[in-house]
Amino acid sequence: xxxxxxxxxxxxxxxxxxxxxxxxxxxxxxxxxxxxxxxxxxxxxxxxxxxxxxxxxxxxxxxxxxxxxxxxxxxxxxxxxxxxxxxxxxxxxxxxxxxxxxxxxxxxxxxxxxxxxxxxxxxxxxxxxxxxxxxxxxxxxxxxxxxxxxxxxxxxxxxxxxxxxxxxxxxxxxxxxxxxxxxxxxxxxxxxxxxxxxxxxxxxxxxxxxxxxxxxxxxxxxxxxxxxxxxxxxxxxxxxxxxxxxxxxxxxxxxxxxxxxxxxxxxxxxxxxxxxxxxxxxxx
Numbered sequence: 218x219x220x221x222x223x224x225x226x227x228x229x230x231x232x233x234x235x236x237x238x239x240x241x242x243x244x245x246x247x248x249x250x251x252x253x254x255x256x257x258x259x260x261x262x263x264x265x266x267x268x269x270x271x272x273x274x275x276x277x278x279x280x281x282x283x284x285x286x287x288x289x290x291x292x293x294x295x296x297x298x299x300x301x302x303x304x305x306x307x308x309x310x311x312x313x314x315x316x317x318x319x320x321x322x323x324x325x326x327x328x329x330x331x332x333x334x335x336x337x338x339x340x341x342x343x344x345x346x347x348x349x350x351x352x353x354x355x356x357x358x359x360x361x362x363x364x365x366x367x368x369x370x371x372x373x374x375x376x377x378x379x380x381x382x383x384x385x386x387x388x389x390x391x392x393x394x395x396x397x398x399x400x401x402x403x404x405x406x407x408x409x410x411x412x413x414x415x416x417x418x419x420x421x422x423x424x425x426x427x428x429x430x431x432x433x434x435x436x437x438x439x440x441x442x443x444x445x446x447x448x449x450x451x452x453x454x455x456x457x458x459x460x461x462x463x464x465x466x467x468x469x470x471x472x473x474x475x476x477x478x479x480x481x482x483x484x485x486x487x488x489x490x491x492x493x494x495x496x497x498x499x500x501x
Contacts, residue, residue, distance in 0.1 A: 219269065219302040220334045222327070231326050234318075240329065245343040249354050255325055256316040257282040257355040258291030264332060265298045267341045273298040280352040286439070288314040288355075297472055300454075306331070311440070316355075446471060 232240065234252050242249055245263045249255065262278045273294055279287045292310045299306065306327065312320040450471055453464045 219304045219331075221303075221305045222330045222334050223305075232329065234322060237322070237325055237329065241325070244332075245352075247352050247354065251318075252322050252325065253316045253318055254354045255321045256313050257288050258295055258313070259352065261295050261328060262291055262298070263343055263346065264328065265295065265302075266346055267343070268332065268335045269298070269302050272301050275347055275350075278350075280347060280350045283355055285314050285436075289443070293472060304331075311443075 238249050238252060241247060241255070241260055245260055245267070247260060249260070255261070257279075259278055259280045259282060262273055263275065265273050266275050277294055278291055282288055282291060289310060292308060292313065296308055296310070298304075299308065309320065309324065313324060449467065453467050453471075456464065
């Protein structure tokens with residue numbers, strides 16, 4: 218069983234963000250660059266496999282997770298391993314998967330202390346343990362959707378243009394100057410280009426706004442059903458001794474690694490619930 222730790226960043230010495238990421242990369246052979254990338258949960262799953270072999274199946278871990286529902290999948294596996302090893306720590310899944318810096322920093326600081334209290338010094342090959350799975354860091358949560366090209370002040374300056382375009386003056390000749398018609402034409406094309414860019418920016422901003430609204434709706438729906446599943450999980454844990462077979466089937470559905478597994482097993486679990494439900498269950 219695991220040694221529980223209850224220290225926090227306030228009561229104990231902590232590591233800097235750079236040191237903690239360097240430590241994670243060194244121990245489990247990852248290539249993370251920011252604390253926020255720990256939001257995928259994959260690194261914690263591998264740490265648990267290292268500390269307590271057999272407590273978690275790395276085959277089910279999505280090391281290439283890029284979407285929030287994949288992060289939640291990994292943290293569900295981590296929760297199951299915590300329960301199996303009697304770890305008391307509550308995992309703030311809903312906060313961590315958002316990829317916010319402070320939430321992820323607080324949790325990895327705690328996990329570092331948990332690791333120090335439980336690591337027994339045995340050798341561990343993280344790459345071999347992943348069995349060839351590529352551990353690609355999740356995208357930076359703060360990354361912009363698009364970046365507009367920046368104008369070069371040097372390229373647009375009059376002196377730079379003159380130095381680049383005008384050849385050395387020959388003796389006895391007068392350098393030619395661009396006609397006013399050419400200057401007007403050049404200015405008109407630049408103006409049209411700027412207007413085109415502004416139109417594109419407005420269009421892209423409208424798309425981003427629409428996507429944000431759609432995402433908010435999906436997140437609300439996800440949080441609603443996640444809460445329902447969490448309630449079912451707690452009920453299963455509370456009444457696990459009374460209906461071992463039924464509860465185990467429900468837990469298998471909750472922790473299934475693929476969506477189709479959950480769909481195929483759920484009706485069977487419901488049938489078992491009707492067949493095996495004793496008369497005393499009416500109290501619940």
